[in-house]
Amino acid sequence: MALSSLFITLSVPKVPSSNSRRLLTARASSAAPSASASFDLRRYWTSLIADVESELDAAMPMQPPESIHSAMRYAVLPGAGKEGAAKRAPPVLCVAACELLGGPRAAALPAAAALEMLHAASLVHDDLPCFDAAPMRRGRPSTHAAYGTDMAVLAGDALFPLAYTHVISHTPSPDPVPHAVLLRVLAELARAVGSTGMAAGQFLDLAGATALGEAEVMQVLTKKFGEMAECSAACGAMLGGAGPDEEAALRRYGRTIGVLYELVDDVRSASGNGKMRSNASVLRSLGMDRALGIVEELKAQAKTEADRFAEKYGDRVLPLYSFVDYAVERGFELQGAAATP
Amino acid sequence: MAFHFHPLASTRVHLSPIPFAAAAGAPSPSSSVAIVAHHHHHHHGRRRFSAIVATAAAASAAATTEFDFKAYMGERAVAVNRALDAAIPAGEPPAALHDAMRYALLAGGKRVRPALCLAACAVVGGPEAWAMPAAAAVEMVHTMSLVHDDLPCMDDDDLRRGKPTCHVVYGEPIAVLAGDALLSLSFHHMASVGSYPPDVDPERHPARVVRAIGELARCIGSEGLVAGQVVDLEMTGTSEPVPLERLEYIHLHKTAALLEASVVIGAIIGGGTDEQIERLRKYARSIGLLFQVVDDILDVTKSSEELGKTAGKDLASDKTTYPKLLGLDKSREFAEKLLSDAIEQLDCFDKEKAAPLLHLANYIAHRQN
Numbered sequence: 129m130a131l132s133s134l135f136i137t138l139s140v141p142k143v144p145s146s147n148s149r150r151l152l153t154a155r156a157s158s159a160a161p162s163a164s165a166s167f168d169l170r171r172y173w174t175s176l177i178a179d180v181e182s183e184l185d186a187a188m189p190m191q192p193p194e195s196i197h198s199a200m201r202y203a204v205l206p207g208a209g210k211e212g213a214a215k216r217a218p219p220v221l222c223v224a225a226c227e228l229l230g231g232p233r234a235a236a237l238p239a240a241a242a243l244e245m246l247h248a249a250s251l252v253h254d255d256l257p258c259f260d261a262a263p264m265r266r267g268r269p270s271t272h273a274a275y276g277t278d279m280a281v282l283a284g285d286a287l288f289p290l291a292y293t294h295v296i297s298h299t300p301s302p303d304p305v306p307h308a309v310l311l312r313v314l315a316e317l318a319r320a321v322g323s324t325g326m327a328a329g330q331f332l333d334l335a336g337a338t339a340l341g342e343a344e345v346m347q348v349l350t351k352k353f354g355e356m357a358e359c360s361a362a363c364g365a366m367l368g369g370a371g372p373d374e375e376a377a378l379r380r381y382g383r384t385i386g387v388l389y390e391l392v393d394d395v396r397s398a399s400g401n402g403k404m405r406s407n408a409s410v411l412r413s414l415g416m417d418r419a420l421g422i423v424e425e426l427k428a429q430a431k432t433e434a435d436r437f438a439e440k441y442g443d444r445v446l447p448l449y450s451f452v453d454y455a456v457e458r459g460f461e462l463q464g465a466a467a468t469p
Numbered sequence: 470m471a472f473h474f475h476p477l478a479s480t481r482v483h484l485s486p487i488p489f490a491a492a493a494g495a496p497s498p499s500s501s502v503a504i505v506a507h508h509h510h511h512h513h514g515r516r517r518f519s520a521i522v523a524t525a526a527a528a529s530a531a532a533t534t535e536f537d538f539k540a541y542m543g544e545r546a547v548a549v550n551r552a553l554d555a556a557i558p559a560g561e562p563p564a565a566l567h568d569a570m571r572y573a574l575l576a577g578g579k580r581v582r583p584a585l586c587l588a589a590c591a592v593v594g595g596p597e598a599w600a601m602p603a604a605a606a607v608e609m610v611h612t613m614s615l616v617h618d619d620l621p622c623m624d625d626d627d628l629r630r631g632k633p634t635c636h637v638v639y640g641e642p643i644a645v646l647a648g649d650a651l652l653s654l655s656f657h658h659m660a661s662v663g664s665y666p667p668d669v670d671p672e673r674h675p676a677r678v679v680r681a682i683g684e685l686a687r688c689i690g691s692e693g694l695v696a697g698q699v700v701d702l703e704m705t706g707t708s709e710p711v712p713l714e715r716l717e718y719i720h721l722h723k724t725a726a727l728l729e730a731s732v733v734i735g736a737i738i739g740g741g742t743d744e745q746i747e748r749l750r751k752y753a754r755s756i757g758l759l760f761q762v763v764d765d766i767l768d769v770t771k772s773s774e775e776l777g778k779t780a781g782k783d784l785a786s787d788k789t790t791y792p793k794l795l796g797l798d799k800s801r802e803f804a805e806k807l808l809s810d811a812i813e814q815l816d817c818f819d820k821e822k823a824a825p826l827l828h829l830a831n832y833i834a835h836r837q838n
Contacts, residue, residue, distance in 0.1 A: 196691050196699045230511035253649060258622075277622040278702055281645070285617060286695040288652050289686035298684040307675035308662075314682060315660035322653035323570060327646050331566045334642055444535050 153202035167443070168448040169459075179233065180219045181206070183241040184351040184421035187294050199275040199283040200290070204248040206266070217389065218360040224447040225364025225378050228437060235305055239313055239363045242291035246321045247356060249287035252280050254330055260407075291317060305367055313363050321361030326352060335406050338457055341413065346422075349387045357386025374437070381448065382431035388426040389455045395419055396458070427452055486673035538828040542584060547732025549583040552605045555832060556658050569639040570654070571649040576630060580720040581829070582607045586735035587704065587826035589749050592818050599674075602680060603738055609655035610689055614727075616648040618653045618698070656682060658661020681734035688730035704789070711789035717758065725757020738820065748814045749826075754828050755811035762804045763792035764836060767796065771838070808834045 141202035188201050219240030255262040255270040256277060263273050272280035292314055301310050319325055329352025332344075361382025365375040391410055398411050410419045434448040453459070488744040503666035551575055558565055580746060590600030619626040627637050636644035658664050659682055663676070687693060701719045704711050711719075732753040736746045769792050790801040811830045815823045 191692075193691075193696055193699045193703070195703065196695060200691060226512065253645050255621075256642075256645060258645065279618065279699070281617055281622060282695050282698055282702075284649070285614075285652070288649070289656075289690035292656055292686040293683055293690065296679055296686070297779050301679070302676070307679050309659045310679055311662070311675055311682075314679075318653045318657035318660060321649070322562075322564050322657055323650035323655075327650040327653065328563050331563045331643065331646055373799040400687070428621055 158431060164464055167446040167450060169447065169454055171406070173215075176220050177216050177224055179223075179237060180216050180244065183237050183298075184244060185271070187245075187290070195279060196282060199271060199279050199303045200287055202274060203252045203287065204245055204282055216244060218247055218356055218443075220356060221360040221382060221385065221451065222367075224451070225361045225370075225382070226368035227364075228378075228441055228444050228448065229365065229368030229370050229374065230441075230444075231364075231368030232300075232304070235300055235367045236364050238291060238295050239317070239367060239448075240305075240360075241298075242295045242317060243356070243360055243363070245291040245294065246289045246317060249284040249291075250321060250326050252284040252287070258282060259328055259330075259334070281460060288321070304369075309366050313366050316359055316362050316366070322357050325355040325359070327385055329353070329355065342410075342418070345408045345410050345413045345426065346387070349390050349410070350383065352408075353390040354386040355381040356381040357389070358383035361385075377433050377436050381430055384426050384430040384433065384449055388423065388452070391419060391423055391426065392456055392458070395423065423456060427456055471691075484776050493506050536824045538830065538832065541825055541834075542579065542830070545584045545587055546580045548601070549580045549587075549604055549608060552601050553608060556605055556609075556654065556664075565639070566643065566646060566650060569635055569643050570651055572638060573616050573635045573647060574609060574651065576632060578630065580608060581833075582727060582731040584610055584825070585753070585829060586731040588829060589735030589741075590739030591731040592749070592815075592822045592826055593733075593739040593741030593745050595737050595741075596665045596666075596668070596678045596820075599669055600735045600738050602661075603685075603734045604731075606655035606685065607727060607734070609651045609658070610685070610694075610730075611727060613648040613651040613655070614689075614694060614698075616644055616651070620644060656686070659685070669738070674738075677740070678738050681737040684733050684737065685730045688726045688733075693722055693726035693730075697724070697726065708787075710794070712793050716789055716791070716794065720758050720761040721754065722763050725754045728757040728760070729753040745817070748817060752811045752814035752826065752830070755807045755814070755838065758834050759804055759807040759811065759830070762791050762800060763836065764808065765792055765795065766800055766804065768792075769838075804834060 184204055188204065190197050190201070219237075222240040222243055223233055223236045229232060232400055251265065253270045254260055254270055255265055262270050263271060268274075270280075271283055275283065295314060296310070296319060297315070299305050299310055299313075301307060305313075323325060329348055329350075332348045357377050359382070361378040362375060365378040370378065394409055394411050395416070398416070410422065414422075430452045431449065434445055434452070437448065438446045472581065475502070555573075557567055557571055557574065559571065578691070586604040586607055587600050589599045590603075592599050616635045618624050619629060620636055626634055628634060634644075635647060639647065660679065665678075689695065691699075697719050700715065701723060705716065729750055733746055733782045736749045741749070768790065791803065795803065808830060812827060815826055818826075
């Protein structure tokens with residue numbers, strides 16, 4: 129049944145050949161439109177990443193003082209590391225939520241880029257010698273290893289405000305995005321990386337979290353990864369003009385997807401096909417069986433949230449379904465998918 | 470729109486005085502300068518620095534005697550501290566992270582930046598309460614920059630205001646996170662509808678807050694505060710003397726940028742016109758630079774007891790200062806000029822409403838530590 133088949137998928141990962149153009153077809157749930165089989169997540173994701181990369185590239189021009197701007201670009205833009213291009217899951221989710229509701233991509237792209245800046249700022253600080261002391265990230269030296277610890281602290285400090293500046297100066301406002309909505313987006317971004325969001329997750333993760341129970345481990349993952357994904361979906365929802373119920377459903381969907389994605393990474397790292405991004409490991413604390421059980425639960429939850437939109441929005445809900453499948457199966461690599469600056 | 474810091478070469482132009490005549494309908498020069506008269510001057514002798522104030526004092530003492538600057542600052546500090554205390558989600562976990570934020574944020578201090586923000590809102594005719602979330606935000610940003618500045622990988626300071634620094638008490642990783650969380654909180658607090666009183670103008674308020682957040686973010690990022698820290702960092706450790714233009718760049722970004730943000734966002738939220746906002750921006754840049762020039766002067770002229778910190782530290786560490794580059798007399802002349810430049814920007818405002826900003830400029834110029 130589901131558990132054993134999932135186990136096989138995860139522990140014997142498929143290694144696509146470099147030319148593999150395998151389509152990941154969204155698995156149609158009962159409510160999903162029949163056209164789902166034709167949805168090409170890889171193409172959708174690749175085109176979105178290209179848009180996000182060019183948005184980010186333009187948002188961070190090289191200007192004096194060059195050292196800091198160079199460090200900021202290094203932290204955010206993809207390198208030629210062996211792990212390939214960044215997947216940009218937070219911005220992709222943001223744009224997908226906006227487009228689901230019929231909002232224009234241009235309304236969500238600045239917030240999508242901001243999410244990536246905030247995310248990168250947190251990672252730069254998370255990698256510092258006094259923190260995780262990570263010498264590498266995405267297959268190349270981490271920002272402090274390349275630019276020095278002091279410059280890495282400042283690069284993070286500068287990326288946080290740049291995210292807000294970027295949203296304000298590039299989101300089409302007041303039309304179609306009213307100022308009041310823009311303020312809600314700004315507050316949401318700030319909340320997600322603040323002391324009750326991502327920073328709380330980083331704080332909890334500092335403890336090492338090796339001997340934690342399920343609730344504690346899940347809390348670390350929810351704060352450190354779920355909050356960011358919830359924020360992505362919520363920002364996309366607001367920018368696409370969601371009603372309160374739609375926004376709430378997309379929030380739950382985003383949070384679930386964020387934790388699911390991380391959990392699968394955890395499982396994959398145990399099978400030597402991924403990286404540990406958190407000290408709080410479900411696997412280490414709860415074992416493989418429970419981890420896979422949680423994967424199934426989250427997958428079902430996320431699909432339930434996506435189902436709410438199927439009737440009203442038809443095919444536009446397909447990206448939401450396919451993200452769930454992708455999070456679990458990682459059906460393709462995004463190597464070379466992104467525009468390299 | 471926004472006034473940009475660079476290019477460096479244009480710095481001088483921004484700081485040059487605007488002729489009194491430029492402010493049509495403004496009070497006469499003598500009366501506007503006169504408001505600066507300050508009862509402290511008699512106690513502190515006759516430094517050349519205060520000459521401009523002393524000579525004007527005779528003209529009209531009436532306008533000032535009614536304004537109690539000390540009481541004004543005391544009341545603002547109490548109100549700001551209350552707002553800061555309420556802004557931190559103390560009840561929510563993780564408790565230690567929120568403790569670290571509170572430790573850094575509620576450690577006292579004169580709250581000069583929030584006072585500037587509130588005064589700027591009032592001078593353009595806005596109720597001070599409208600600007601309180603912005604005033605709290607600039608203090609959060611200021612605190613965050615101090616917490617990160619004190620880290621071992623940066624300035625490596627163990628003490629601040631006589632207390633152990635945040636990383637000494639809570640450890641480095643929590644200090645990094647507390648700083649990041651304060652920065653996020655400042656933007657969250659400013660952007661949240663719930664931070665503002667119910668009497669804000671529902672039509673104009675959201676657009677004003679969006680603009681104000683954009684100003685704050687620009688002033689503290691890689692074109693503002695961080696730019697100053699970076700250039701300062703790059704200067705430290707080099708044996709060559711720092712040219713005047715570079716020194717000014719550092720101070721305009723490291724210190725003046727956040728003062729600029731404080732004043733400008735207060736004025737925006739208070740509903741100021743673009744012309745009023747730009748005048749206040751110039752005012753803030755002048756007093757920001759003034760702040761550092763005075764700091765440099767105090768370091769060479771005061772004893773450690775008078776300063777409450779180690780005097781002569783700049784000389785000992787071979788740091789480039791204004792007295793070193795210009796000499797003490799020229800530094801004092803420069804400070805006088807910056808003060809009068811700042812005051813001139815206030816000419817076009819109602820004299821009574823501008824009194825707090827005048828006294829704040831004066832306070833920055835004449836502080837003794």
